[in-house]
Amino acid sequence: MEAAAEPGNLAGIRHIILVLSGKGGVGKSTISTELALALRHAGKKVGILDVDLCGPSIPRMFGAQGRAVHQCDRGWAPVFLDQEQSISLMSVGFLLEKPDEAVVWRGPKKNALIKQFVSDVAWGELDYLVVDTPPGTSDEHMAAIEALRAYQPLGALVVTTPQAVSVGDVRRELTFCRKTGLRVMGVVENMSGFTCPHCTECTSVFSRGGGEELARLAGVPFLGSVPLDPELMRSLEEGHDFIREFPGSPTFTALTAIARKILDATPAGLP
Amino acid sequence: MEEVPHDCPGADSAQAGRGASCQGCPNQRLCASGAGATPDPAIEEIKEKMKTVKHKILVLSGKGGVGKSTFSAHLAHGLAEDENTQVALLDIDICGPSIPKIMGLEGEQYVEDNLGVMSVGFLLSSPDDAVIWRGPKKNGMIKQFLRDVDWGEVDYLIVDTPPGTSDEHLSVVQYLAAARIDGAVLITTPQEVSLQDVRKEITFCRKVKLPVIGVVENMSGFICPKCKKESQIFPPTTGGAELMCQDLEVPLLGRVPLDPLIGKNCDKGQSFFIDAPDSPATLAYRSIIQRIQEFCDLRQSKEENLINS
DSSP, X not given: XXXXXXXXXXXXXXXXXXXXXXXXXXXXXXXXXXXXXXXXXXXXXXXXXXXXXXXXXXXXXXXXXXXXXXXXXXXXXXXXXXXXXXXXXXXXGGGXXXXXXXXXXXXXXXXXXXXXXXXXXXOOSEEEEEEEOOSSSSHHHHHHXXXXXXXXXXXXXXXXXXXXXXXXXXXXXXXXXXXXXXOEEEEEEEEEEEEOTTTXXXXXXTOSSHHHHHHHHHTOOEEEEEEEOHHHHHHHXXXXXXXXXXXXSHHHHHHHHHHHHHHHHSXXXXX | OOOOXXXXXXXXXXXXXXXXXXXXXXXXXXXXXXXXXXXXHHHHHHXXXXXXXXEEEEEXXXXXXXXXXXXXHHHHHHHHTSTTSOEEEEEOOSSSOOHHHHTTOSSOXXXXXXXXXXXXXXXXXXXXXXXXXXXXXXXHHHHHHHHHSOOOSEEEEEEEOOSSSSHHHHHHHHHTGGGOOOEEEEEEOSSHHHHHHHHHHHHHHHHTTOOEEEEEEOSOOEEOTTTOOEEOSSOOTTOHHHHHHHHHTOOEEEEXXXXXXXXXXXXXTOOHHHHOTTSHHHHHHHHHHHHHHHHHHHHHHHHHHHHHO
């Protein structure tokens, strides 16, 4: 493992944030996507690296499924969402011939691709690189952290839902962060309640309280709760920009507050 | 630039480690040594151990958080309601073992006399312990679970898996290869983001020749406890599981609606069926469990006919 790596393709990236959970299906990719959109609206250039090789959700969430990855002289060019290149993406989803193709790989092969994703994607100049991960504490996570270590990631955003079953897994993820020396920027509680559109009664569909309790137990900041919102789901399914389309919703308020905390926690003036 | 071998010939093929596409693969030396070519003796040992296990069902998804463990636990509870049916639940989600919590177990392995559970969760001393293992070590644990646990006479062995199509899934299919798995139940939610992963899981099942018993669409609609009107929290923007099942020609076993009592009971480690016997979710579960039993019985009688013919 290189001690001081050649800057290479990550030289132009100012801050790296990993989005982790431990538990599947809590909204890591959702939060990664919305965080990226919110940071873009705050004028930042953002890249998303999707290291979930078995279940790559990121392309669809940006409406970029089917886009191809091209080679350039510095390696792979990321998929740019727009002319201004304000958001760029890399995911194994772009490398599959067919969308139903399954990546049935054991650990070593996954590790090799993740190393390539870290060193061989020509990201260019970015304010933030958000690394979306699969659930767990295994090969993909170790490979990503080992490959990124030399670039001193800003930290990890840890996502949970309110249920004990989620918190139970996410506690282990926090231990993983501690053991690997990754700073935890904070905990986000997703799927925090559903407001019935017919009668506005709010129901705790997936229990309550887990996120704040987890943050307190682990001694890390609680960054906020995001409610269950079918409009958010729909935006992600269809690859739309929820932040731009629903500025009045409580979900928008919650997401932009979390992005604000990330911006505030980012040290200024680093090269 | 280093190429990742897309055309891996397979660790047990004659070309293992020697093919053109093996150059640069981290496993090349291991494969070339021939280590992958000899079948693992554990496979025969597991076949012997599994002789007393009548039916083996894998619960898979591809997508995380869709309710595999919840479903596995309640499938186990449902089957074990008949005290003459012996049920075992094996949790091979090594990084995120949810089954002990959902079954209300702290370390003891029997929920009822006829319902036993095994999970790596029992081997961890603290709820904060993280199992940070790479693939090979996880595979070793799964082999141990299958080979070294004394399963005894079991009517149904239910295997709860982590999300994905990786080491754990390959290992459990490989190790149970000689022992014959009845089939897999796949869990999804109605959203495309789930379905897209579940389609990959179906591809995986076909690749490893694992029969698909069917698909369960979980979190399918929510009835507000106050006004009783239905909402789609996870909208089926691309036709939900129904359309996917039609397209891929696999049975849709049923749809389970979102009931906040399910989550509450899982957190308390109780069977949701006891707390809410009349919930539409309970009724959905029962119908699905029946269909699974019918599938297993049909398979068993087909095999017996084949042997006797």
